[in-house]
Amino acid sequence: MLRTKILKPETGLVFYSLTPPKITTDPERVKVIAAKQIERLQGLPIDGLLLYDIQDESTRTEKERTFAFTPTLTPEYYSKNLLTELGLPKIIYKSIGNLTKDQFAGWLQENADLEYVVFVGASSHQQTELTNFTLNDAYEMQAQYNPSLLVGGVTIPERHTKKGDEHLRLMNKVDKGCSFFVSQCVYSLKETKNLLSDYYYSAVDNGRPLSPIIFTLAPCGSLKTLQFMEWLGIEVPKWLYNDLKHSKDILSASIETCKYIAFEIIKYAEGKHIPVGFNIESVSIKKEEIEAANELLKDVLRLVKGTNGVEKTGSVEARQESI
Secondary structure (H helix, E strand, C coil): CHHHHHHCCCCCCEEEEECCCECCCCHHHHHHHHHHHHHHHCCCCCCEEEECCCCCCCCCCCCCCCCCCCCECCHHHHHHHHCCCCCCCEEEEEECCCCCHHHHHHHHHHCCCCCEEEEECCCCHHHHHHHCCCHHHHHHHHHHHCCCCEEEEEECHHHHHHHCCHHHHHHHHHHHCEEEEEEEECCCHHHHHHHHHHHHHHHHHHCCCCCCEEEEECCCCCHHHHHHHHHCCCCCCHHHHHHHHCCCCHHHHHHHHHHHHHHHHHHHHHHHCCCEEEEECCCCCCHHHHHHHHHHHHHHHHHHHCCCCCCCCCCHHHHHHCC
C-alpha cells in the first residue's frame, strides 16, 4: 500500500504525472485522451499517479510565458470521472494560491474521499495578499477537516542554491503534517545533491527521520520546451543548455541526461540511506515528448526496481548497466 511505503519510509518509489486536459477540450476528446493514458500506464509497476493542478503564474515573473495559459479540468474531477479504470493510487495536487479560507474549507469537505494530496502555495506574494490565505493555513485546516489525508509538499532544489534553507523548509513542512515531498523538475545535479546533503546532515544532527523525496524528471524535445522549462523556474546549467540546444536529437540527449541524473541521485542517496524516488512527467503535450516520457519511465523503473521492473537487484551500478 502506498501509504505504508511513504510512512515506512521506503526508497525507490516511482510515480508518473499528468496534467488534466484543458477545460476547452471537447468532452468526447477528453475521454479519448484518458483512455490512451490508461492504456500507456496499465500494468506498469509504478507506485502511483500524480495529477497536477496548474495555475496562472504570470505574477511570479515578468518574463513572457512560452506557452499560453489555459485552465484545465481539476485533477480531482479528472481522477474520479475519467481515470477510475486505472488501478493506481492517485495523488492530487491542489493549488491554494487563488483560494480564500472559506473556499478551501469547502474544497476539503467536498473531497473528503481523497487519500493523497500535495498542496501548492501561491506563486507570488501578491496572490497571498489578495486572499489572505497561506500554505500554513492550508496545513492547519487539513488537520482539522481531514486528519487522515496523507499530505505531501513541494520542494525546489534551485531555491536551495539561492536561499540555502530549502532543507529547513522541508523540516518545517514535516512539522506541519507533510509525509513526503515531490520536487520541481530537476536538471541541475549539483543543486539537487546540495539539497540532499543539507537535508541529511540536518536530520542526523537533530535526530529527525527522513521523509521520502520524489525527484521529478522530464524529457525535453525542442528549444521551445527548454525555454518553457526555464520560464517555470527549472534551472538548466549553461553547459547542458548549450549541449541540448545544439544536439541533433535533443529528445534523446535529454532522456540520457535524465537517466544519468537518476543514477547519480540513487548512488548518492544509497550511501546515506536517504529515501528517494522519481516522478516522470512531460511538460509538453506533443506526442513525441509524451512518448519519450513513457520511455524514460520504463528506463527509470529498470534502474530503480531492477532489470525486470519489479524487484531491486544488485548494486546501483549493476542496475545502471541494465538500461
